[in-house]
Amino acid sequence: MAETLSPDGPIKLAITVDDVYQWSGIPFPDGYSPHTITRSLLDAFDRHGVEQVYAFSNTRPIDDDPDLLRVLDAWCEAGHHIGNHTHYHSSLNWVDPPTYIEDIERSEALIGGWIDQAPSRYFRYCMDMWGDTPEKTAEVQTYLAKAGYTPAPLTYWFYDAQFMTPYMRSLKAANTDDQAFLQDAFVDTAVSQLRGQVAAARASLGRDPVHIALVHGTAIAGDTYDRVLEAYDELGVEYVTLEEAMRDPANLIPPPVTTRMFRNFTQKWAQYAGVEVPDTPAPAILEKVAATTPIEGMSDADVLGPAILQMAAALGAEATLDEFDWHNHHVGAEA
Numbered sequence: 001m002a003e004t005l006s007p008d009g010p011i012k013l014a015i016t017v018d019d020v021y022q023w024s025g026i027p028f029p030d031g032y033s034p035h036t037i038t039r040s041l042l043d044a045f046d047r048h049g050v051e052q053v054y055a056f057s058n059t060r061p062i063d064d065d066p067d068l069l070r071v072l073d074a075w076c077e078a079g080h081h082i083g084n085h086t087h088y089h090s091s092l093n094w095v096d097p098p099t100y101i102e103d104i105e106r107s108e109a110l111i112g113g114w115i116d117q118a119p120s121r122y123f124r125y126c127m128d129m130w131g132d133t134p135e136k137t138a139e140v141q142t143y144l145a146k147a148g149y150t151p152a153p154l155t156y157w158f159y160d161a162q163f164m165t166p167y168m169r170s171l172k173a174a175n176t177d178d179q180a181f182l183q184d185a186f187v188d189t190a191v192s193q194l195r196g197q198v199a200a201a202r203a204s205l206g207r208d209p210v211h212i213a214l215v216h217g218t219a220i221a222g223d224t225y226d227r228v229l230e231a232y233d234e235l236g237v238e239y240v241t242l243e244e245a246m247r248d249p250a251n252l253i254p255p256p257v258t259t260r261m262f263r264n265f266t267q268k269w270a271q272y273a274g275v276e277v278p279d280t281p282a283p284a285i286l287e288k289v290a291a292t293t294p295i296e297g298m299s300d301a302d303v304l305g306p307a308i309l310q311m312a313a314a315l316g317a318e319a320t321l322d323e324f325d326w327h328n329h330h331v332g333a334e335a
Helices: 034-048 060-064 066-077 097-115 134-147 160-172 176-205 219-234 265-273 285-290 300-313 325-334
Strands: 012-018 054-056 081-083 211-216
Touching: 034 066, 034 219, 060 066, 066 081, 066 097, 081 097, 097 134, 160 176, 160 211, 160 219, 160 285, 160 300, 176 211, 176 219, 176 265, 176 285, 211 219
Parallel strands: 012 054, 012 211, 054 081
Antiparallel strands: none
């Protein structure tokens, strides 16, 4: 009999994917592309019975390569769905609401046809940052309501994007030992973070909410996510649709917390309830991950830092990297 994460029975989990194109300015490793990684993820979903997965991708890369729209075709043809994640992937913390809203509309102008094929119109805030003031959040939330969008939050993540650059380096160096280490750490971190965040949610809310998971469209996710789903299966996880997850009030009602920090809904509910979430702001394993296969000019600071700054600059703003405490603690350590 499968182990369960809660004394009350199986945890329900809606899988979602962000940024199947990665971020503008971040290259894919040789032999990988949004097309190949998407196919790997779709195959993993099919093997594990994960249905109707929403993909939330910034659309800036489509400007340079319109052929990337075929990725959305493949996603929908496999029975999954598309949501809105803005065009430039800028944080609401960095810009005023009208500028952010324009970026939502800029993305819909490109992929509205795919969004409208889905049973629901979902929007995901970039980095799950809902704004650094209540007034900002209220103005964007009002726009979303008028535009027929429901904001889809996250309740569980395992910092999978922080494996992206080290894995790129291990592939470039053809270091199979480091590739294996990173893949194993990717799976182990997914499990440990699920355990901790499920427990924190139960302690904060007095029950188990339906959880919403995140994985990004990276090379390591394409190579490893099948193993993550196997680990979830062993924990007795029950996969549900995002629609079912969004019927849970803990996901539909935003936590009464305004923060500039990189925090998901579980972490915000826990902050409000005074509950400690293990490994917040980030798990210690990321130190070792970030140090794997060092290559000059390919640190996280070299790769992720400029991409984040470009997101803000595209909308006439300036990013404040202190919001990403995982970035300062782990990426900054390499700089």
